[in-house]
Amino acid sequence: MRIGEIAALVGLTPRAVRHYHQIGLLAEPARRANGYRSYSVRDAVLLARLRRLTELGLGLDEVREVLAGDAGRPLGDVLRELDADLARQERQIRERRLRLAQLMEGPLTGVEPVSPALAELLAAGPATDSPTAAKDREHLALLDTAVGDSAIFAGLRTLAADPAVLALYEELDALDGAPVDDPRIAPLADRMVALTPDALLDAIPDGGPVMTGFGEALLADYPPAQAEVVRRVMVALTERVKGRTGR
Numbered sequence: 001m002r003i004g005e006i007a008a009l010v011g012l013t014p015r016a017v018r019h020y021h022q023i024g025l026l027a028e029p030a031r032r033a034n035g036y037r038s039y040s041v042r043d044a045v046l047l048a049r050l051r052r053l054t055e056l057g058l059g060l061d062e063v064r065e066v067l068a069g070d071a072g073r074p075l076g077d078v079l080r081e082l083d084a085d086l087a088r089q090e091r092q093i094r095e096r097r098l099r100l101a102q103l104m105e106g107p108l109t110g111v112e113p114v115s116p117a118l119a120e121l122l123a124a125g126p127a128t129d130s131p132t133a134a135k136d137r138e139h140l141a142l143l144d145t146a147v148g149d150s151a152i153f154a155g156l157r158t159l160a161a162d163p164a165v166l167a168l169y170e171e172l173d174a175l176d177g178a179p180v181d182d183p184r185i186a187p188l189a190d191r192m193v194a195l196t197p198d199a200l201l202d203a204i205p206d207g208g209p210v211m212t213g214f215g216e217a218l219l220a221d222y223p224p225a226q227a228e229v230v231r232r233v234m235v236a237l238t239e240r241v242k243g244r245t246g247r
Contacts (some may be wrong), residue, residue: 001217006039008194009146009214010047017047025050025064041214041221045138048145052114114141117150119190125160130169131176132226139218155200168192178225185225193240196233 007014020026026046029037046067047072053063114122118140127132143152159165171188215234219227 001039001044001214002036003039005214006044006047009044010051010142011145012047012051020047020050023060025060038204039217041142044214045167048142051145075087098228111209115144115150115153117153118144121153121156121160124157126163126166128166130166130173132172132222133169135221139221145185151203155197155203158197158199159195162195164195168195171228173227175225175229176223177210178223180224180228182225185228186232188235189229192229192233193236196240198203201237 001009003014004018006019021028026043029039031041032038034071049067050063053066054060058066120138122137140153140156168188170193171184175182175184175188219231221227222230
């Protein structure tokens with residue numbers, strides 16, 4: 001993705017993205033032969049976190065500490081400190097305090113704050129240390145920032161609670177490092193499509209939240225064999241949506 005595309009995806013301006021580069025919160029991405037920056041889904045996930053944390057009122061130094069991971073202060077400590085400050089400015093920032101209260105009532109991921117709808121979805125899923133499951137959670141957080149559609153997360157709740165999902169994650173994990181012609185790819189993609197509930201397809205808006213360059217960047221976030229599974233699932237679900245709605 002180019003800078004304008006990634007900025008539009010996460011609801012920022014290209015100027016804001018350049019500012020994060022200048023102050024060291026976002027590393028400069030590799031440039032293409034034509035000199036344009038080329039952003040990945042990983043860059044978009046980080047920008048989504050930056051936007052959410054700054055919207056809550058955290059200063060850039062506090063954001064830096066949260067994003068530093070284990071070396072920084074726990075997110076819960078930062079939010080509690082911010083809430084104490086907001087209490088002294090009740091009339092001016094009433095809406096911000098309400099958002100903080102909603103976040104603190106739900107589970108904190110330790111990585112970034114998410115909407116109540118996504119927090120409920122994440123709580124419904126089984127505990128797993130699957131790398132692809134962790135990547136899914138990051139992509140959902142990015143979707144939460146870019147789209148903010150609770151209907152999609154509601155449609156995913158049935159899928160999150162299905163015990164068969166864990167086995168699919170394990171199979172997807174096993175494809176890390178495999179070639180794109182691995183015979184396990186097609187059957188796995190078919191099972192993932194079959195497991196997708198109609199409620200999720202019904203929640204997809206007309207036209208979908210399609211952005212130039214995002215599909216390619218999403219697939220580039222996976223190793224080749226895993227990316228081929230995800231690509232097949234995306235194509236199959238698109239056809240299912242067309243078949244159900246005539247879009």
